[in-house]
């Protein structure tokens with residue numbers, strides 16, 4: 001049996017900070033020298049074991065009887081070893097949602113999600129995604145330059161999800177702010193408070209006025225989610241629906257714009273786009289390291305002791321690029337772990353893939369002569385142990401006119417009068433009909449400090 005790495009030992013690699021973000025592959029390579037699992041630090045004082053082998057990852061993901069998803073098993077959190085203000089806590093601590101539960105409790109919460117997602121028609125979703133893409137492209141096309149991360153990949157899922165969840169615009173912006181803060185692990189507590197306060201507002205709104213949207217459908221599901229379960233289920237759905245979604249779009253575009261294998265055929269149909277998305281799901285999966293599990297009892301995996309209650313983080317990125325994998329064929333091969341596997345595998349793979357394909361295809365169709373403005377090696381990645389997320393994606397192209405579309409001419413009906421919606425420039429062509437409830441205003445859009453404090457107390461369990 002291999003000895004456990006003592007705390008503070010230099011072999012414990014850190015998965016946070018700019019060095020890891022700049023070259024995670026080098027860290028995974030080093031970690032593989034310890035075998036299919038290796039000791040890491042997720043944030044200062046937060047120790048975990050990273051699963052880097054593909055077979056080991058599948059074993060953990062598919063063995064719920066041995067490995068629990070419930071962070072209430074987390075020993076270091078219970079005994080105070082983990083700093084109470086650690087930036088990774090909002091991504092790891094227990095909440096009553098599918099992500100953090102096992103067995104029957106998980107089946108009930110997940111059932112509500114899968115049934116609700118099944119009510120979204122793919123044609124409708126495609127329409128939302130296409131109109132959102134057109135709206136955003138219209139904003140920057142005449143300029144000849146854009147940051148495809150901040151002006152496109154990040155905003156497009158937000159527009160689609162605002163509509164699917166029946167959110168007023170300001171709520172959506174705050175949700176994205178909250179989610180990206182949590183993934184970055186910077187000021188994560190405030191980011192989480194913002195997220196929860198916004199969801200509380202949204203649920204109150206839907207209680208007053210149910211509508212044909214995901215939020216209302218979740219509320220009326222026979223699983224009869226409590227308010228607390230509802231808020232945390234929405235947080236998981238929206239977190240997954242915005243942050244990883246934007247990373248898949250941006251990482252796919254980065255590959256298409258930088259790799260010679262795709263050059264010259266950018267607007268030539270859907271094949272290269274689908275190939276690029278498959279490749280990114282193998283090599284730069286949007287969620288790089290997550291699927292946190294806790295051994296229910298002490299176990300030994302291939303000679304390494306895994307102690308009950310110590311977090312095991314599955315490196316979806318390292319597992320996908322495990323040199324032991326015999327098949328090197330990635331195009332058309334979907335055996336990657338980007339969606340995870342086992343009982344917690346992503347329930348929204350179809351919609352997520354559809355949104356990403358539409359986003360990439362639309363952009364390349366409307367602006368075929370698009371180029372990166374900096375060498376690909378100079379693109380920067382956001383820090384954080386969990387995601388693979390670009391900080392910006394600057395591009396240039398021949399300026400193109402915005403496209404006139406009938407029926408889209410309303411200019412910001414029912415919104416505040418300064419032409420901006422909390423950092424989102426208001427477009428001259430709204431992507432969707434205005435929301436059927438009260439309009440968002442800057443005052444309403446900011447969480448009141450009392451509501452925010454209540455939400456903060458709640459998530460701390462006070």
Ligand code: HEM
Pocket residue numbers: 098099100110113236237238240241242244245248285286287290291292316337338339340343344345346347348349351352353
């Ligand atoms: C490209 C986008 C996406 C990627 C790469 C992705 C990936 C993943 C992964 C890796 C997990 C497992 C996490 C874990 O076990 O800790 C997961 C779970 C989940 N995802 Fe996705 N996801 C994406 C988009 C979405 C979207 C759009 C939604 C919702 C509309 C969604 C909803 C969920 C939910 C609810 C879970 C938890 C399932 C459970 O624990 O039973 N995901 N996703």
